[in-house]
Amino acid sequence: KAGVTQTPRYLIKTRGQQVTLSCSPISGHRSVSWYQQTPGQGLQFLFEYFSETQRNKGNFPGRFSGRQFSNSRSEMNVSTLELGDSALYLCASSYGTGATEAFFGQGTRLTVV
């Protein structure tokens, strides 16, 4: 069974640009959560989608948004990028909502210059 797939693995963007990251969950999993990981702040919850609906949202500005498609694949978008958005963005999939036993992808390393 294939794991969680995140694309791209690495991304370099300049300030002010926007970026879209993609996540394909494990087959059969309907919940996708997104996390931002930085050395100083650790793993911070961004949002969770289940059956195409956002179920939970972390404490991030509105520049961070996401969506989920009918096949459970998810995308997250960051608009008007800032230097502080540089981080490893991780996607986790789980069977049900609430992200119990979440399985992570390898992440997308975003660098904003």
Add this chain to the structure above:
Amino acid sequence: GQQLNQSPQSMFIQEGEDVSMNCTSSSIFNTWLWYKQDPGEGPVLLIALYKAGELTSNGRLTAQFGITRKDSFLNISASIPSDVGIYFCAGHNTDKLIFGTGTRLQVFP
């Protein structure tokens, strides 16, 4: 954002030694999870705990769900070089996972 207190922050041990780390919270959790993360990779789930007092093993790893439901412990026995990485605990309440601050483990031969 909210994070769980995890200790120690880092450990430097010799191959063959046993390792203990713990995670504490001011909140009660229904599930505790332990993950290991290698550099540049996503966290990998090691052990999941669902009941207060539960003790679960996965090879050389043993984890316990604290009786108060506010803490959890992970032990690694007879460490080997590939145990190197960052270990995270995560607590799950009704709606999301909250992660610990991580314990960085270094193993020297």
